[in-house]
Amino acid sequence: MNFTEAIRLSKKYAECPKCGNGNIGAGEGTVDIDENSFERTCKCGWNITVKDKQNS
Template identity: 30%
Template sequence: MEIEKCFKLTKKFLHCPRCGCSRVGNRAGGLVVGDFTFDRWCKCGWKVHIDIREDSRWEDEEKTDIV
C-alpha cells in the first residue's frame, strides 16, 4: 500500500468510533497493513477492513463505517 493511503486510513481510524480507544497491541486492538488492505480493530469488537482496490473509504475523509 502506498504510504500516503496508509497515513490517511490510520488518521481516519486512529480512534475507535465506538469507544474512542486509540491503542493497539496488548489485547487493546490491532492494525495490519498489507499491499492492498488495511485492517483495524478494537477490544470493544469494532473492526474495519478496507481493500483499496475495491473500496473508496480511504479517499473520503468524512465517511466512517462501524462494523
C-alpha cells in the first residue's frame, strides 16, 4: 500500500467509529498494513479492510 494512503487511512480510522476506542494492542485492536491492504480492527468487533487499487 502506498505510504501516503496508509497514513490517510490511519488517521481516518485512528478511533473506532463504532465505540470510539483509539487504542491498539493488548487486546484493544489492531492495524495491519501490507503492500496490498490496510486492516483496522477493534475489541468491540468492528473491522475494516481497504484493498490497494494500484496493487490489486
